[in-house]
């Protein structure tokens with residue numbers, strides 16, 4: 001009998017960690033599907049080990065891997081090959097962004113952003129789908145954490161916003177390609193979330209979101225729960241919360257040239 005597992009990348013903190021805690025809890029009688037194991041993937045071993053031991057039920061399995069490297073992807077691929085589990089859920093939450101204008105940033109920051117946000121996410125899907133088999137009516141899904149930053153070009157955060165446009169477009173196309181296999185693919189588009197993301201994106205300059213963004217910050221646990229519910233309902237795109245739905249609507253209605261004009265003024269301030 002193959003074990004049924006969930007795989008979560010970006011599991012050492014923030015949204016990924018919230019998914020791990022949601023999936024590893026005592027969920028009997030709730031909408032959350034049961035898993036024998038939850039593979040928690042990230043680079044920071046200490047953080048993953050702490051999360052695994054505080055879950056207290058031995059279900060959380062730390063997998064230490066740098067997914068921006070071929071060797072990191074191979075670590076996960078080899079583990080799948082040797083253990084042959086059935087994967088019921090893949091959450092791609094590993095991600096990063098570095099704020100600042102492109103010409104002010106080292107090439108490595110751009111490369112790393114594309115590697116982890118786009119290539120690693122795509123390759124994780126590529127290696128995991130062969131192990132995803134829908135059994136009966138149970139849900140089988142892939143949840144890709146994109147961002148509302150992917151709705152529009154963003155001067156001052158250009159590479160990150162473009163990488164998240166990739167995640168949205170890729171997820172939507174795959175939701176069609178993988179539907180015949182019974183796999184629900186969904187992109188999640190939140191606005192600001194209370195995690196370590198902003199501190200890392202500003203290279204330690206801002207511990208939290210500032211300015212107007214701080215009024216829209218949501219909790220990662222709430223986002224993980226609502227996202228899983230939406231994936232189980234078979235949604236292809238989950239924009240959350242309502243403030244981001246308005247932004248999504250505006251991104252479709254307002255000409256991009258106008259938005260770039262507004263953003264250009266904001267960049268000069």
Ligand SMILES: NC(=O)c1ccc[n+]([C@@H]2O[C@H](COP(=O)([O-])OP(=O)(O)OC[C@H]3O[C@@H](n4cnc5c(N)ncnc54)[C@H](OP(=O)(O)O)[C@@H]3O)[C@@H](O)[C@H]2O)c1
Pocket residue numbers: 009010011012013014015016041042043044045047065066067068069072093094095096097116145146147148189190191192193194195196197198200
């Ligand atoms: N927070 C927000 O406001 C926000 C809004 C919209 C979308 N998002 C997206 O949400 C996702 C999760 O971010 P977060 O907010 O939870 O931030 P976070 O707390 O900084 O988490 C990022 C996660 O990605 C992992 N990671 C980064 N580079 C990696 C690599 N090379 N290999 C393996 N794992 C790597 C990190 O683990 P290690 O450092 O241990 O490897 C960490 O677990 C990202 O895709 C982000 O773009 C965030």
